[in-house]
Amino acid sequence: MRITRFLPALVAGALFALPAAATELKIGLQDDADILDPAQSQTFVGRIVYTALCDKLVDVSPDLQIVPQLATEWHWSDDGKELSMKLREGVKFHDGTPFNAEAVVYDITRSMTLPESKRKSELKSVEKVEATGEYEVKFTLKGPDVTLLASLSDRAGMMISPTAAKEMGLDFGNKPVCSGPFKFVERVQQSRIVLEKFQDYWNKDNIFIDKLTYMPIPDTTVRLANLRAGDLDMIERLAASDAAAVKSDPGLSYESVVGTGWLGIYFNVGDSAQADNPLGKDKRLRQAFSLAIDREAANQIVYEGTSVAGNQPFSPQSPWYDKDIPVPARDIEKAKALVKEAGFDRVPVELIVTNNPVSMQMMQVVQSMVAEAGFDVSLKATEFTTLLDEMEAGNYQVGRSDWSGRADPDGNIHQFLTCKAALNQSKYCNPEVDKLLNEARQAPDTAVRKQKYDAAAAILQDDLPMTYIGHQSWIWALNKKVSGFVASPDGMIRLAGVKKAD
Amino acid sequence: MYSYIAKRLLVAIPTLLIISVFVFSLQKLLPGDPVLAMAGEERDPQVIEYLREKYRLNDPVPIQYAHWLGSALQGDLGISLRTNLPVLTLVGQKLPVTIQLAIMSMIFAFAIGIPMGILAAVKKNTALDYIANVVALSGLSIPNFWLGIMLILLVSVNLGWLPASGYRPFFEDPLNSIKTMLMPAFVLGNALAATLMRHTRSAMLSVLSADYIRTARAKGLSERKVVLEHSFRNAVLPIVTLSALLFGELLAGAVLTEQIFTIPGFGKLIVDAVFTRDYAVVQGVVLCTAIGFILMNLIADVLYVVLNPRMRANL
Numbered sequence: 001m002r003i004t005r006f007l008p009a010l011v012a013g014a015l016f017a018l019p020a021a022a023t024e025l026k027i028g029l030q031d032d033a034d035i036l037d038p039a040q041s042q043t044f045v046g047r048i049v050y051t052a053l054c055d056k057l058v059d060v061s062p063d064l065q066i067v068p069q070l071a072t073e074w075h076w077s078d079d080g081k082e083l084s085m086k087l088r089e090g091v092k093f094h095d096g097t098p099f100n101a102e103a104v105v106y107d108i109t110r111s112m113t114l115p116e117s118k119r120k121s122e123l124k125s126v127e128k129v130e131a132t133g134e135y136e137v138k139f140t141l142k143g144p145d146v147t148l149l150a151s152l153s154d155r156a157g158m159m160i161s162p163t164a165a166k167e168m169g170l171d172f173g174n175k176p177v178c179s180g181p182f183k184f185v186e187r188v189q190q191s192r193i194v195l196e197k198f199q200d201y202w203n204k205d206n207i208f209i210d211k212l213t214y215m216p217i218p219d220t221t222v223r224l225a226n227l228r229a230g231d232l233d234m235i236e237r238l239a240a241s242d243a244a245a246v247k248s249d250p251g252l253s254y255e256s257v258v259g260t261g262w263l264g265i266y267f268n269v270g271d272s273a274q275a276d277n278p279l280g281k282d283k284r285l286r287q288a289f290s291l292a293i294d295r296e297a298a299n300q301i302v303y304e305g306t307s308v309a310g311n312q313p314f315s316p317q318s319p320w321y322d323k324d325i326p327v328p329a330r331d332i333e334k335a336k337a338l339v340k341e342a343g344f345d346r347v348p349v350e351l352i353v354t355n356n357p358v359s360m361q362m363m364q365v366v367q368s369m370v371a372e373a374g375f376d377v378s379l380k381a382t383e384f385t386t387l388l389d390e391m392e393a394g395n396y397q398v399g400r401s402d403w404s405g406r407a408d409p410d411g412n413i414h415q416f417l418t419c420k421a422a423l424n425q426s427k428y429c430n431p432e433v434d435k436l437l438n439e440a441r442q443a444p445d446t447a448v449r450k451q452k453y454d455a456a457a458a459i460l461q462d463d464l465p466m467t468y469i470g471h472q473s474w475i476w477a478l479n480k481k482v483s484g485f486v487a488s489p490d491g492m493i494r495l496a497g498v499k500k501a502d
Numbered sequence: 503m504y505s506y507i508a509k510r511l512l513v514a515i516p517t518l519l520i521i522s523v524f525v526f527s528l529q530k531l532l533p534g535d536p537v538l539a540m541a542g543e544e545r546d547p548q549v550i551e552y553l554r555e556k557y558r559l560n561d562p563v564p565i566q567y568a569h570w571l572g573s574a575l576q577g578d579l580g581i582s583l584r585t586n587l588p589v590l591t592l593v594g595q596k597l598p599v600t601i602q603l604a605i606m607s608m609i610f611a612f613a614i615g616i617p618m619g620i621l622a623a624v625k626k627n628t629a630l631d632y633i634a635n636v637v638a639l640s641g642l643s644i645p646n647f648w649l650g651i652m653l654i655l656l657v658s659v660n661l662g663w664l665p666a667s668g669y670r671p672f673f674e675d676p677l678n679s680i681k682t683m684l685m686p687a688f689v690l691g692n693a694l695a696a697t698l699m700r701h702t703r704s705a706m707l708s709v710l711s712a713d714y715i716r717t718a719r720a721k722g723l724s725e726r727k728v729v730l731e732h733s734f735r736n737a738v739l740p741i742v743t744l745s746a747l748l749f750g751e752l753l754a755g756a757v758l759t760e761q762i763f764t765i766p767g768f769g770k771l772i773v774d775a776v777f778t779r780d781y782a783v784v785q786g787v788v789l790c791t792a793i794g795f796i797l798m799n800l801i802a803d804v805l806y807v808v809l810n811p812r813m814r815a816n817l
């Protein structure tokens with residue numbers, strides 16, 4: 001009885017309490033993120049969520065330059081072994097903890113020392129980090145490392161509230177507290193991650209979204225259907241096969257940009273039992289294999305023109321691309337001659353590939369192209385975890401795998417092709433290449449650095465432990481109501497300036 | 503009666519043990535390393551080794567199992583390697599969703615399957631029977647994922663009646679919760695309805711030809727009373743068993759349907775866990791599903807006794 005009388009008042013109160021026009025943005029992701037602790041997490045979609053949740057010391061601009069974020073300026077010492085940074089003043093973490101030099105020292109040290117931290121290799125060159133003032137920090141390095149800034153533009157440079165980190169320890173990821181434009185509200189595994197606008201954000205005047213929801217929807221068709229139904233405002237990694245449909249839909253807009261990653265074919269050139277195969281032992285056969293691929297056609301067929309053909313770890317548009325080694329045109333006669341020269345008529349090859357339709361299609365195309373040059377490729381399709389295990393163990397002949405790409409060139413080549421590097425699944429080891437790639441890491445002068453990469457490219461193009469087919473584009477589809485989104489080659493979704501009309 | 507239930511529950515213990523050993527060993531047979539799968543793009547050998555030690559992945563498999571069992575007996579199902587959350591928390595998040603989807607699907611299945619089965623039996627060999635059979639057969643033959651996507655395109659994209667995704671927990675927002683579940687529940691229920699319809703039809707047919715039905719008709723009872731009270735009550739027993747089995751299956755999660763409608767239930771949880779070799783989660787979910795299955799069967803058997811007084815003598 002009382003309740004019925006009270007109810008209208010309650011409803012009226014609730015209506016008044018609602019903010020005038022809360023703008024909610026819903027983003028469909030391809031996978032669910034893993035743990036939301038920058039020190040521990042590993043997934044690509046996790047990085048997308050962090051872009052809204054956790055600010056970094058520096059950021060990457062759409063033209064892949066390092067730009068200020070929480071650090072406003074920085075400079076290197078002459079010997080390249082010290083990096084000093086000035087920090088932004090007046091910044092707060094979501095829990096009210098002030099951001100200052102002390103917080104930076106705590107966070108970097110945490111990423112370097114936490115046993116579970118997966119950031120150790122990115123911060124390997126750091127000897128120590130210290131506060132040189134309330135808003136000044138100094139990184140002292142073991143040796144020159146120009147890639148450090150790029151690392152600090154990603155998870156290694158993400159700042160989390162030291163108060164929350166100390167309190168929650170390893171469970172920090174269940175309720176992350178950072179200083180980004182949005183703060184954590186809730187997460188239901190495999191369903192949604194909800195964030196809301198952080199009212200004390202240093203750049204809050206450029207944030208026009210009040211509530212942000214990320215929903216993992218692995219199936220691209222379903223993701224697009226949700227966008228069309230209005231249940232999502234934006235989706236990432238649209239399938240290339242849906243590009244035309246989105247472009248012709250008056251209610252949707254299409255954004256794409258060639259990414260920094262690559263589509264690669266690995267040849268096992270190590271010394272495991274499986275590496276003992278014709279392709280693993282004779283570089284002429286690898287060259288023939290590469291020459292037999294029509295990269296333009298393969299990209300056109302599989303990615304419907306959204307990707308670009310390539311032959312290096314950097315795309316042809318990248319300033320790091322070696323223009324003296326252009327994407328080779330298909331040369332079946334030369335490929336045949338190389339096969340003959342190596343003493344073969346037909347070459348049997350087993351090629352391991354993940355069992356997703358796009359990867360499979362690409363390899364079927366390659367399979368039929370190289371068959372003309374004399375390669376009998378048998379495809380072995382397996383799910384990703386198994387592929388990873390086999391390739392890591394060197395238990396394969398030829399493998400197909402992608403790299404999502406990094407802003408700094410080093411991240412796209414060093415860890416794949418230096419001896420014993422973490423991602424060196426070709427098991428390639430050439431001291432000369434090691435030397436060049438290590439020197440490139442330490443060269444503060446861009447021109448010198450480029451020379452090192454070019455010199456390495458020349459050797460690698462001949463040895464060919466890996467060959468590249470092309471570079472995929474990141475593709476987003478958005479509801480027409482959403483404006484201000486800038487496509488970035490790192491595949492991230494930055495929300496400053498993004499608006500949604502009612 | 504109670505001693506019967508207690509006995510049945512005791513028998514369930516070895517069943518659960520066998521299932522857990524089986525699932526544990528099957529998982530270990532899969533190639534792939536959970537830590538490597540989780541390590542992602544920046545793999546640091548030192549950290550990988552640390553995590554392997556931490557999660558006891560370097561121990562021999564029987565020791566790993568013994569360790570898991572020891573904790574499980576104390577109510578600790580371990581920690582998900584991928585998310586760092588306790589498996590029990592994850593199960594707690596997903597189980598209510600799965601139960602809600604299972605119940606709503608069963609409602610659809612009953613509402614479609616049973617009346618159709620009864621009608622088909624009563625109107626045997628008429629056009630109605632054939633239509634019911636065709637509908638049932640198509641329910642069985644249409645793949646869930648196809649029907650799901652078509653429904654999204656029709657109902658959500660074109661008509662805009664129901665949301666295509668965006669599940670809300672029932673106790674937080676009952677109306678929207680039911681709205682987001684209607685399509686997936688229909689997709690699942692529709693397939694089950696076909697099975698239910700076929701079983702209802704054959705059970706009804708055998709009862710309808712029994713002598714006491716002829717007697718009932720001879721007494722001049724209305725056809726409605728004959729069919730619904732005299733026949734259906736007796737035909738219902740096999741349907742109860744079947745329903746319990748179907749419900750048990752639903753509790754295991756409906757992978758494709760959940761995927762399409764983004765329902766955060768068991769199906770998605772276990773598939774993701776298998777792909778990333780998140781052993782503890784797979785183990786925990788299978789255990790809960792098995793318990794659910796056993797309970798459903800027990801409930802079916804108890805219902806049997808309630809529905810059929812003759813069975814009570816056998817207890």
